Amino acid sequence: MKQEKKWSIVSLASIPLVKTLGNSMLIPVLPTIEKKLNISSFQVSMIITLYSIVAIILIPIAGYLSDRIGRKKVIIPSLIIAGVGGIISGWAAWKMKDPYWLILVGRIFQGVGAAGAAPVVMPLVGDLFKSEKEVSKELGVIETSNTFGKVLSPILGSLLAGLVWFLPFFAIPVFTLISVLLMIFLVESPKKKKKPVPFKKFLKQIKKIFKKSGRWLYAIFAIGCILMFVLFGVLFYLSSMLEDQHGIDGIKKGLILAIPLASLCLASYFTGKKIKENKVLMKWITVSGIALLAISVFAISFTENIYFLLGIFFICGVGIGVALPCLDSLITEGVEKEERGTITSIYSSMRFIGVAAGPPVFVLLMKASHQVMYYSITGLCMVAGLIALKEIKPKKAK
Template sequence: MPSAPSERPLFLDPNLNIIFSVTLLAVLGVSSIAPVFPTVARELGVSPEAVGLLITVFTMPGILLTPFFGILADRFGRKKVLVPALLLFSLAGSSCSLARDFEVLLLLRFLQGVGAASLGSLNATLIGDLFTGRRRTEAMGYNASVLSIGTAVYPSLGGALAALGWYVPFALPIVGLAVAFAVLFRLDSVEVEPGNGLGRYLRDALAGMKNRKVIGLYLVSVMTFIVLYGAYTTFIPLHLSERFGSTAFAIGLIMSVGSLSTAITASGLRYLARHTTSERLITYAFALYGVSFAAIPMLPGHWLVALPVALFGVAQGMNYPVVMSLLAGLAPTEHRAIFMSANGMVLRVGQTLGPLIMAAVFAWGGMARVFHVAAGICIAMFLSLPLLIGRK
């Protein structure tokens, strides 16, 4: 049942803390290994374009499986989907640290991606189930801050662990076994009933998703993740390594700046919301994305790249939690998991296409062109969003 208001600060709520741990695992699969991409490419003898497949094969299962897991979670319960997913994520992910062949590594990353497919949507579904009204918005903001803290810490942690061996950061998912235990035995969850039959459930859910604003928010998600996982996560580390000779640890520190600025922005989101609407916050975020990408290839030193990375983080803090909160509010309880899982699916589409698109751009025009194309995508979204989601 939804948590009732209490004197205790919301971020100390035991259920929310367990959800935070799921969120931290959901971003572990990419953030902790991104700084070692240049090293992986050298050690395993693959090209910079090919190393992006470590993201692609990880995110690809989510394109098809995330909605399926959402249906199961709506029909049979959140825990019955989440616990097996956590176990697979942890065991397949930590096994990557044992791989010394790129093809084997890709296979294990694919299996880890199957486990990861539901994590990023079911955490938001659980927040929607357990909290209502302003507490739900506040919880989404805290969850986004925790996510960003994870993405801030993980690159530095991964870069530091890489000093012991490029494969060591791949062992980190083993901590997910403890999270699975906490979800199974400690987490409260909303009881669900199968209801009026699968056909009726699907028809009602699809009817709700045809809402123009819902479709617009899904488009925001896919475009955000194309530039996030294409230009930002994959090619900023490669740019720093190739142009400036940056070490994995330095790359991790620079990438962490963006995550920290996301965490700060998301934690203060309720103050920004007093001065403008949620829809405008998303629109402004894409303008900031565009400026940050345009600036990256012009800067003469690697530490200066931390400035547009920080600006990107501010934009992400304005964008991601607002999109999730709007979607959770638009979704009825009986369809919330499929609504959020459909968003998870489009996120995976963006994660999967982003490295492929930007690798093609890199092959065509070089590193600077990657950031120019990403900036163009963001400015196009800035101009289009008032029509897609309104201004309210």
């Protein structure tokens, strides 16, 4: 690989890292924000939820625009918007007596920025490399960066909030500025060989893709949503259990939460290097990863021993970690470049739905009973595995 492309991947990998830090970094800080602002648990949860809802709605639009006007022309302004959102929320928390509503405005800006930046990275990687082997490898790096952000988030969020409770808001524009500079100077967009087709013709092409390849595309959308739903639900459950049952909080809790995320990160990296362009291998690694996840979730029901549970959560991370790069590669390599941004953005939107739904649904299941939660999530994982087994039959959509 040429040196320029190596720096391009480093630059692109910074974007999912920034996106993940911008949201997940605040999760361990939410109880502190609730106390400082004297607001309810529901109100503080909106700091995360609004971000996700805005991103879910706008991601497909960003994908479409990236197909029409170019990837960098969407990514760079989006990163700037996300940075502005961090400044708004941080300034409100620092200077205002009643900052809650302006903090939400800032979070909406961040959601807009996240929608336009992170989901466009996957199709841009597909544009930069001709070989499917290279695409799979570099998408593994991108997924690893995403998961590394999740590993770093609870630790960094706890550290910054320990200094000044609103400091995590101000960290976001710093991270986005670094990504903007990297994108401007180190990433060169591939030249478009074809002029963008008219909107009506574009819609017909998208409909044609879904008509011909809809089954495996819908399967990947559903599996991506389920995996992120289980991941964030399990993290929420682990966070609650550590604090309520074992009295562990602060930095120590952040370090423990990083364990399953670290296994996810490592699994994503090595899987991305292994799968190359082998789509059959991608399918079976995905099925195996989901099976491992289902078995792990079921095993949680047998004991509350903290060391056993941490081992199980580590295995959960591996199961999700091996599946995600395979899904990324299947969908990126299975769609032509002209529609790639739109299709992959829908996939990213589905993953955001899983992120947003995981914690509140786990709360409801935990209120019913922990056994209901274990068996329900195990069943959902089995459904995802069956979908992968039966429906993933990727072909180049034309």
